[in-house]
Amino acid sequence: MTAPFTLARLGTAGREVPVVRVGDRVLDARGVTADYDAGFFADDGIARLGSALDTLPEFRGDGTRVGAPIARPGKIVCIGLNYRDHAEETGAALPDEPVIFMKDPSTLVGPFDDVLIPRGSEKTDWEVELGVVIGTTARYLDSPDEALKHVAGYAVSHDVSERGFQLERGGQWDKGKSCETFNPFGPDLVPADQVADPQRLGLRLWVNGELRQDGSTENMLFSIAHVIWYLSQFMVLHPGDVINTGTPAGVALGLPGNPYLRAGDTVELEIDGLGRASQRMVQA
Template sequence: MKLLRMGAPGAEIPAVLGEDGRTYALSELTADIDGDFLALDGPDRVREALAAGTLPLIDPDGLRIGAPVARPGKVVCIGLNYRDHAEETGAAVPERPVVFMKDPSTVVGPYDQVLIPRGSAKTDWEVELAVVIGREARYLDDPEAAKDCIAGYAISNDVSEREFQLEFSGQWDLGKSCETFNPLGPWLVTPDEAGDPRALGLRLAVNSEIRQSGNTKNMIFDAAYVVWYLSQYMVLRPGDVINTGTPAGVALGLPGTPYLRDGDTVELSIDGLGAQRQIFRNA
């Protein structure tokens, strides 16, 4: 099942994409797709309503697609989680997940404009598999238990400013939390439809030139392990988003490859999860 939110920023309508390819409104079931909706078995209720044929149709033409989850409580990120990415950046392959946080307000729609920060010389791209939490994860017993806490998956662009992140302060959050730095979506795809999260192809192109082409099978720590691991150190709550890392092909790891500039277009896709497209503009 593919859940989405459509409309102007701050006024999105919750919706679902049916198997017939048509879009159905969820306003009779919920005010939004958020933590409360996920915690109260919202996806199951949507599934039942779809089967009953009780949901009204929406004409999606001309409607903006927003992030598929409203107001994440937190965005937790895993760094260096693909061996090829660690190698291209000259970093050691981590023995434990590398964890950092992003400001949740960085989350925007998959086709929204992304702003290059003032003073930026090294704004970079990162296609990532995002995990959306559907029920509280706290001191989980094992990665298998983590699977029951996952509401679904989405595409994330973990946009990064490398000077801010690595050179100016050494504090990763400063290079990750600039406004608009986390396009998410277009859909929240439930686990039954997303396919095996350990075998999804990821791709990213800049100005139609392929930069990243990887597969989640090359993750060091898979999605379920990451959720289990994080639950030992923090409480994950419904609506939280986890960015699980990026494969090789970022500008940081490709000497001579230009970083993003005003007017550049970035296109991303992950098997079964749809596609994104952003135009980057100077703030």
């Protein structure tokens, strides 16, 4: 039986090296793949990696920076208002179908990288989310029962938002979600078969040490399987694509006084079994 392992990428931005974490060991995965990208996932990369664990050397490179655990995806698809308590805190009606918006794939950064407060921003907000990475192409799935077999793995995702840009500047969400550095991701990608039940994961987020979000994926309005099936009716999901599945209550938009993020703030977030991340807010 293959030992549990996770995927990570270490090194300076743009020059990350794919590695495998097995317990306390960090193994260099370049003998299997140049990167954790669409081609890797499409070619059954996680299974190949698991089969090669005994042959991989120890990682000897620069591990001071942790990058996102996957290369830049083809697309990041996000689900809005997917937790009842979050919809209620923002005053939004519960959706009858998943609310879909897109996020610029270049927003994906490492889990400990700085997040830039955009110029002109007064309402930069936090959102801890379960990130889903697609492993095999999904198009026109017949039912949600088919969906989870298309998942490569899961990761901690921070769907940073600028609410003024999102809600007050022209009536569409993408520009409030696509500012530079607005999607820290990781630290690791946990293979799907190592997550017993993705619908029973606790999510938490702190701002400057104060707990702001404390929820569970079991409270999603639309399950992960339903979301993947639903999306496949409108777009092709390709290997390496990311789905941000929504956030529970506790965002600044829904809190008294709307305590939006400012330069110097620190956000920490975690999901059960997927790791913990931390980002410092810096003025762009």
